[in-house]
Amino acid sequence: MNHPLSTADVTVEPWTEQQFLAAREPWTELVSRSRADPVFLSWDWQAAWWQLHRRAFPLQPCFLAARANGRLVGIAPLCRRQARLWGPLTLQRLEVTGELWREAGTVMSEYLDLVVDRRHEDAVLDAFACYLGSRRDWGQLIAANTRESSLIAGLAERCRAQSPSAHLDRTDALTAYRLDLRGGFSEWVRSLPGATRRKAVAHRRRCPGLHHVERDYRALKDALDIMAGFHESRWGRVHFRGLRREFLLELARREGFRDCIRLSMLCDGDRPVSVMYNLRAGDAEYNIQSAFMPDYSRGISLGYLHIGYCAEALCESGVAYLDLLAGPGRARDYKRDFDGEATEIATLRLTRAPAAAAAYRLARRWRGR
Secondary structure, eight states: OOSOOOGGGOEEEEEOHHHHHTOHHHHHHHHHTBSSOTTTTSHHHHHHHHHHHHHHSOOEEOEEEEEETTEEEEEEOEEEEEEEEETTEEEEEEEETTOOTTOTTOOOOOSOOOEEBGGGHHHHHHHHHHHHHTOOSOSEEEEEEEETTOHHHHHHHHHHHHOTTOEEEEEEEEEEEEEEOTTOHHHHHHHSOHHHHHHHTGGGGGOTTEEEEEEOGGGHHHHHHHHHHHHHHHHSSOOSOHHHHHHHHHHHHOTTTGGGEEEEEEEETTEEEEEEEEEEETTEEEEEEEEEOTTSOTTOOHHHHHHHHHHHHHHHHTOOEEEEESOOOSSSOGGGGGOOEEEEEEEEEEEOSHHHHHHHHHHHHHHHO
16 A cells, blocks of 8 residues: 555544454554654554553544554544533533543643644544544544644544534643754764753753662662652652552563653662653653752752763663753743653544534634634
8 A cells, every 4th residue: 555545445433442442463563654743653652652541531432543454554543532611511522542631630641633644644634534523422522632733633623624623723722842862972072052051961960979770660669759758848748649650560471561660769878869761762862750859958959960960871772862851940941951852742622512612713812812
């Protein structure tokens, strides 16, 4: 199927939960032929997320598979739930698996999207739009933390075209930052703004006892306990508990995912003072979680120092990128200081239920005034 497909060549079928959980091999193969993110849209991440959140929330599977001549060419990883908007107003909401929008205590994923063979994107999007447009069991589609140019955005535009009264908007904007390490550590250091270079590299001489170590998935439980203590001291609450802790431990139990886990630590002697939980996929490493001892040393930013040490280790290993992902720090968006490649992500919201769509349009006009 090297030639582009037409919509008539593509058939869409719903997957049961059992079919989804048995699809690791074809899903992984399709990711390799797509523009999908290799971490957040991997089968292991999606399956671990689904199994944990399915037990905690009343979610219904709505996974869609697109095939052409019997070959898998597209996956729409969706789930459905009853969502309350305002007062008594509720609707059936479709969400891209990996994020439950504005639901406290859940696992966050980024770069969410569809998984589609890059050679046949238009035909698959048209087929998905025809399928979803013919169904009356949903009133809203939510795609959290997705790029502006994502395939799910193209699907939403097609679905809106089928329902002229539908309302489409983007909300909850964030910026993700990816550091380019391809030129080596020295070149990366020279590229940093002066103030960032001092915090991330030059201040090493003020902490001669610090050294960088790396651990694998077998040290995960201890690392999560250390991070939880740091987080509680700094923020006054424990972040690494409940579903979030279960999720990270579940990833470590998946044999096909263990080798992705990288634990980066800054230690003073034998004592860890900063921990980064990273995942490596392809030529990039993703910083999923991090925490540091808040009162280690006055005038020293352990967070900046740790990113510098981690970047140096990645350069030595031949890793091309360190993706810091999105999410500001306690006081400001410190990630922008590293002058990395910025990617805007946001939540895409398509509402076709008439009453809810009218309410969103009214609210938008009111905010404009």
